[in-house]
Amino acid sequence: MWYQNYPEASDGFTGIMTIPRELKILNGKLVQIPVTEISSIKGKQVSAINGNYTLRNKAGEVNVLADGCQDVELYIVSDNVKVTISYDAANGKVTLDRGGTDGIRRTDWRPSGQLKWRVFVDASSIELFCGEGEVTFSSRFFPNGTVVISQGGAAKLKVREIVRAMPEPSQN
Template structure:
């Protein structure tokens, strides 16, 4: 059992490891890792798992100070990589803290190992101390799309939506090469959007209320090798480094009050809430060109059967 904790009069965070023979009586056997001050005063929601021969400690540190485009949320979620020795219960750090998602609303991740051997992560898609309008309806936040984890050659985590998402695909409402200014009105404000474009040109995508009162701007800056999501208002911009390898590909999931962006093979993701007024459309920036713009309806499904995915 891994347990989030704080020490040094609650000024530093850490994760403790406990073992038990009966799952009733537990003994602390080691400290997996602890903050040196940079990673804040509390490590929440720890998850410790093996992936491709290395061990990952995934957790949500509180109290990390912003640094340029990094760590701009109130609290963060990310991971460290190392090796674990079962005989000594010791963890050897190999790689320092890496944010898992670069949007506004991504916290308290947990993973499962499913029957097919996939490591699946789900996060709380919200952030502490946000005054979102949904609270008037008696709820706070939602869960992200389940994402399958894998690794790059350099050992960084890649996230991609689980294949079962195909079970909520509806009809294709737009498909083909698209010029700047192309707009597609969504049905029920929910869609899967796939964009393929040149990696050497800038790209802008707007997810917006049709009356333009609420807009999210997703942009790829080819010169500086950065991707950003800007939902406007105070603290609306999130940005990180990303350079597509061969061709620019984005997959964007839009729902009634959320956007989840997957860049490339999932090496960068951005998850943010937004609250549009009325019908929502997806629009290419006037100077943007897409080799492919595909928009697929998403609909509610009571049951997703794997047999229907073939």
């Protein structure tokens, strides 16, 4: 990644710093969850949305609840990029697709009961935590303009806008 032309290179760094995580053993498997302190981040809470929601400062947390037997899609869109996070219930696959030649991340996962996702969005990354942390994805995301969150399927969304502590990376 050091030789990639990422927008934050002009700010003096290249790479991705993930949300601090707590590692646990759950039912004999290693899981990752965001540290509890992440819940103390201040921001506007939207209890539920239907349709689209615009993150004004490109940073937020999206909580998704859905029937684990149904397909689910979450779209995170800006002027220059679209990320789709999806669950294929028939095949038990979760996918994060940010487009491009290397933009698809996919793995097997079946929720136990309800599908629960916790998604963190900011001006350079998207992080997805599935269920109790048994599947996680971290991916690059460099939005221009506003960021719009929308859903496909019958999922219930809760969105919390996060107040930015640092300036976003400059855009090339």
